[in-house]
Amino acid sequence: MNTARFDFSGHRVLVTGASSGIGWEVTQQLLSAGARVYAMGRDAAALDTLASQGCEVLRVDMADQLQLASILAELPVMHGLVNCAGISILEAATEVSASAFDQVMTVNVRAAAIVAASVAKAMIGDGVKGSIVNVSSQASLVALDDHLSYCASKGAMDAMTRVQCGEWGKYGIRVNSVNPTVTLTPMAQMAWSEPSKRDPALAAIPLGRFAETSEVAAPILFLLSDAASMISGVSLPIDGGYTSK
Numbered sequence: 388m389n390t391a392r393f394d395f396s397g398h399r400v401l402v403t404g405a406s407s408g409i410g411w412e413v414t415q416q417l418l419s420a421g422a423r424v425y426a427m428g429r430d431a432a433a434l435d436t437l438a439s440q441g442c443e444v445l446r447v448d449m450a451d452q453l454q455l456a457s458i459l460a461e462l463p464v465m466h467g468l469v470n471c472a473g474i475s476i477l478e479a480a481t482e483v484s485a486s487a488f489d490q491v492m493t494v495n496v497r498a499a500a501i502v503a504a505s506v507a508k509a510m511i512g513d514g515v516k517g518s519i520v521n522v523s524s525q526a527s528l529v530a531l532d533d534h535l536s537y538c539a540s541k542g543a544m545d546a547m548t549r550v551q552c553g554e555w556g557k558y559g560i561r562v563n564s565v566n567p568t569v570t571l572t573p574m575a576q577m578a579w580s581e582p583s584k585r586d587p588a589l590a591a592i593p594l595g596r597f598a599e600t601s602e603v604a605a606p607i608l609f610l611l612s613d614a615a616s617m618i619s620g621v622s623l624p625i626d627g628g629y630t631s632k
Contacts, residue, residue: 393612395422399465400611402426403449403502404472405442406433408572409522412600413469413607414442420608425462427472427502449498450490459505464513467611468506470499471522473540475578477533488536495540500547503562507555516559518611521548522603523564525626532584541566545622552620561619563610568626569597594627 400417404410406428417424418440426442427449428434434444445458449472473495476487503519510517526534527541544564551562569575569588575597579585589595603625609615610623624630 393420393608393614395420395467395608395611397421397423398467399423399425399463400467400469401462401465401502401506402469402471403499404428404470404522405437405444406430408471408575409567409570409600409603409607410469410471412604413471416601416604416608418442422467425465427458449494452497452501455498455501456505459502462505462509464509464515465506466510466515466517468503468517468519469522469607469611470502470520470544472498473522475534475537477537477578478535479533480535483535488539491536491540492543495537496543496547499544503547503551507551507558507560510560511555511558517561518615519551519555519560519562520607520610521545521562521564522607523548523566523622525566525568525624525629527566527622528624528630548622549620556619561610561615563615563618563620564622565603565606565610566622566624566626566630567598567603568592568624568629570600570603571597572600591632592627592629593631596627598625598627 400422402414405414405426424442426437427445438444521544523544524541526538527545548564569579
């Protein structure tokens with residue numbers, strides 16, 4: 388059970404991918420911690436629910452560069468950002484397609500870089516010290532069959548995190564990534580439902596199970612908080628020990 392307590396009262400935090408999965412759980416935990424959450428996502432019904440909970444909701448297609456830029460330009464200065472939006476298209480390495488590769492990289496890397504750049508630029512201009520967390524994956528650290536595009540995108544996200552850390556640290560902006568194992572979201576359940584894929588993956592995790600969304604959200608809140616005030620440039624596995632071998 389998560390017993391960590393954080394106080395984000397008076398803080399504005401932008402969460403992408405907020406309408407499902409890890410992003411939804413991060414948003415719920417931030418709301419409970421007093422944050423003013425700006426929730427970006429695609430699912431209109433889920434965004435309506437978040438609006439009823441007090442979020443500022445932003446419906447956007449992360450692959451639409453013009454729409455994304457327009458929305459970002461209207462945002463106030465943030466104190467934190469969680470880059471959680473992501474997609475996965477499964478293909479064997481011999482069957483990888485330009486279309487699927489470009490779609491995954493556009494959402495998982497390009498959009499995340501553009502969002503972070505906009506948020507950081509506003510922070511720097513206003514003298515706000517803050518924290519950015521990029522939601523990567525264990526797929527950046529190990530090879531996963533049928534996940535070439537996804538693994539490549541998350542490796543790029545970790546590299547992006549290090550560059551952002553190096554460039555923005557002098558302004559008091561910390562940038563880290565978290566690298567979860569399979570987390571029980573709808574996207575993961577689709578990708579890992581086959582026993583032939585699921586069972587070997589579970590066997591490789593020393594804790595013997597996949598992660599719950601709450602177990603990923605809590606470390607993200609930690610990295611956003613002042614408790615992590617000297618942590619930047621880290622890629623933190625949340626994987627039950629999967630990448631220890």
